[in-house]
Amino acid sequence: MTAPTVDPTASLTAALVETNDQLLAMYELVTLSTDSLDETEVIATLLRRAAEVARVDGLVLHTEPPHRHGLDDGNELIVRVPGTESDQTVELSARRRNGEFGTGDTKLLTAVATMAVSAIRTARLHRDGIAQAVVRNDHATASILAQDALPAVAPSIDGLRLAARSIPARSAGGDLYAWHDDTNAFRLVVGDVSGKGLPAAIMMTNVVAAANARFADLNGAADPSEASTLLHQLDNWLGERLSAAARFVTLVSITIDPATGRAGVANAGHSPVFVVRRTGAVEPIPPVSPPIGVLPIDDAGALEVELAVGDRIVVGSDGLTEQESPTGEFFGDERLVSTLISTPGATSGIEAVLDAVERHGADAEQSDDRTIVIIERTERGSAC
Amino acid sequence: MQITTDGSTLTLDGRFDAHVADDFRTAVEACAPQGDIDVDLASVDFIDSTALAELVRAMKHCRERGADLILTSLSNPVRVILELTRLDQALTIR
Numbered sequence: 001m002t003a004p005t006v007d008p009t010a011s012l013t014a015a016l017v018e019t020n021d022q023l024l025a026m027y028e029l030v031t032l033s034t035d036s037l038d039e040t041e042v043i044a045t046l047l048r049r050a051a052e053v054a055r056v057d058g059l060v061l062h063t064e065p066p067h068r069h070g071l072d073d074g075n076e077l078i079v080r081v082p083g084t085e086s087d088q089t090v091e092l093s094a095r096r097r098n099g100e101f102g103t104g105d106t107k108l109l110t111a112v113a114t115m116a117v118s119a120i121r122t123a124r125l126h127r128d129g130i131a132q133a134v135v136r137n138d139h140a141t142a143s144i145l146a147q148d149a150l151p152a153v154a155p156s157i158d159g160l161r162l163a164a165r166s167i168p169a170r171s172a173g174g175d176l177y178a179w180h181d182d183t184n185a186f187r188l189v190v191g192d193v194s195g196k197g198l199p200a201a202i203m204m205t206n207v208v209a210a211a212n213a214r215f216a217d218l219n220g221a222a223d224p225s226e227a228s229t230l231l232h233q234l235d236n237w238l239g240e241r242l243s244a245a246a247r248f249v250t251l252v253s254i255t256i257d258p259a260t261g262r263a264g265v266a267n268a269g270h271s272p273v274f275v276v277r278r279t280g281a282v283e284p285i286p287p288v289s290p291p292i293g294v295l296p297i298d299d300a301g302a303l304e305v306e307l308a309v310g311d312r313i314v315v316g317s318d319g320l321t322e323q324e325s326p327t328g329e330f331f332g333d334e335r336l337v338s339t340l341i342s343t344p345g346a347t348s349g350i351e352a353v354l355d356a357v358e359r360h361g362a363d364a365e366q367s368d369d370r371t372i373v374i375i376e377r378t379e380r381g382s383a384c
Numbered sequence: 385m386q387i388t389t390d391g392s393t394l395t396l397d398g399r400f401d402a403h404v405a406d407d408f409r410t411a412v413e414a415c416a417p418q419g420d421i422d423v424d425l426a427s428v429d430f431i432d433s434t435a436l437a438e439l440v441r442a443m444k445h446c447r448e449r450g451a452d453l454i455l456t457s458l459s460n461p462v463r464v465i466l467e468l469t470r471l472d473q474a475l476t477i478r
Contacts, residue, residue, distance in 0.1 A: 192433065194436060195402065195433065195434045195437060196402065196434070243444065246437055246438070246440075246441040247437050248440060250433075250469060269469040269471065271468045287468070289470055290469065290470040290471050290473050291469060291470075293440075294440050294471065294474045295474050368433075
C-alpha cells in the first residue's frame with residue numbers, strides 16, 4: 001500500500017481560492033453602504049458578510065440591555081464596544097461549531113462590532129437629518145406664506161403718497177401693515193405682534209385678515225373717529241385669541257381723507273408714531289390704550305390730525321428704535337426723527353431710516369423686525 | 385439675566401427678553417398658589433415685547449386666581465417702555 005499522494009498544486013490552488021474568497025468577502029464588508037435609513041437592514045447585511053469573513057456559524061449583535069449571552073452550541077466569543085450613547089455598551093456574540101477562537105478573531109469581531117455601531121449612528125443621523133430638513137422646509141414655506149399677508153405694492157392715491165417696508169429679523173415676523181383705498185377715504189393699520197419668528201408671524205396674518213375684513217365693511221367718506229372704532233372692533237375680534245396665545249399686538253389705526261388731509265389716528269400701545277411736518281416740526285402720537293390682547297379696550301377716540309402738503313405720518317416699529325449698536329447703544333427716537341427731518345418724501349424717508357438703522361447696527365445682529373410706513377400728503381392731481 | 389425667588393417676590397436682574405421668558409413663567413407658576421406676586425424690576429436694564437407679553441400673561445395668571453402681579457421698583461428703561469405702550473394702565477405698579 002502506498003500512501004495517497006497529495007497534489008501540492010491543488011492544495012495551493014484551493015488555499016488561494018479560499019483566500020481570494022476571503023478577500024472578496026472582506027472587500028464587500030468594508031465597502032458596505034450604510035446610506036440606508038433602516039438600521040435593522042444595515043446591521044443584518046453587515047453581520048451576514050462579517051460571518052463569512054470571520055468564518056463563524058452565527059453572529060448576534062445586542063444593542064439594548066440586558067444583553068443575552070450564550071448561543072446554542074459550539075464555542076462562543078463575545079466582544080464589547082462602546083455603543084451610540086456614552087453610557088451604552090454593545091455586545092457582539094459569535095458562535096463557531098468547529099474550531100476555537102483566537103486572538104485574531106477577537107480583533108476582527110471587535111472591528112465588526114465597531115462598524116455596526118458606526119452604521120447605526122450613521123443611519124440615525126441620516127434619518128434625523130432628513131426629518132430636520134423637512135421641518136426646515138416647512139418652516140421656510142410657512143414663513144413665505146405668512147409674509148405674503150403683507151401687501152407688496154403701495155396703491156396710487158390722489159392726494160397721498162404711501163410707502164411701506166418690513167424686514168423681519170428672522171424669515172418671518174410679527175410686524176404688519178394693511179390698507180384699503182376707498183376713493184374718499186384711505187384706511188391703514190400698522191402693528192407689531194409681541195414675540196418674533198414664525199409664531200408671531202402666524203398671529204400677524206390673523207390680524208391682517210381681521211383688518212382687511214373690517215376694511216371691506218367700511219364705505220363712504222373718511223370719518224376720523226372711525227380709526228378708533230376700527231381699533232375697538234379689532235380688539236373685540238382678536239383680543240381673546242391673542243390672550244389665549246399669551247401675545248398682544250400694538251396697533252395704530254389711521255383714516256385719512258385724501259382730499260382734505262384730515263386724518264384720525266388711534267394708537268393702541270404702538271411706538272414710534274409721529275407726524276413730521278414739512279417745516280421740520282415733529283409731533284409724537286402717543287397711544288391712548290394698551291395693546292390689543294391685554295385687557296378689553298374702550299373706544300377711546302382718535303387723535304385728529306390735519307396734514308398739509310409735504311406733511312407725513314410716520315409709523316415705525318420698535319425694531320428700528322431698539323436696534324443696538326455694537327457698543328449696546330439704541331438707535332432711539334432722536335436719530336429716527338433727525339433722519340426723517342433731513343430726508344423728505346415717503347420712499348426716500350423709508351430708505352434713509354432703514355440705511356441709518358443698518359449703519360447704526362453695523363455688525364450687530366438685527367435684534368427685531370424692522371418696519372416703517374410713511375404717508376405723505378401731496379397735491380391733488382400730482383403724480384403719485 | 386438672573387431671576388431670584390424669595391417667597392412670593394421675584395427679583396429680576398439684567399436683560400429681560402425672549403431668552404428668559406420660559407424661566408420667568410416657571411418662576412411665576414411656582415409661587416402663584418401663595419397669592420400676589422411681587423416682581424422687582426429695579427435691576428432690569430432692557431425689556432422686549434416677548435418679556436412684556438410674559439408680564440401680561442403672569443398678570444392674567446394671578447388675576448384668574450383672585451390675586452395680582454405687582455411690579456415694583458421699576459428701572460427707568462422698564463418704566464419708559466410701560467408708558468410708551470400704555471401697559472402701565474393694565475399692569476399694577478407700585
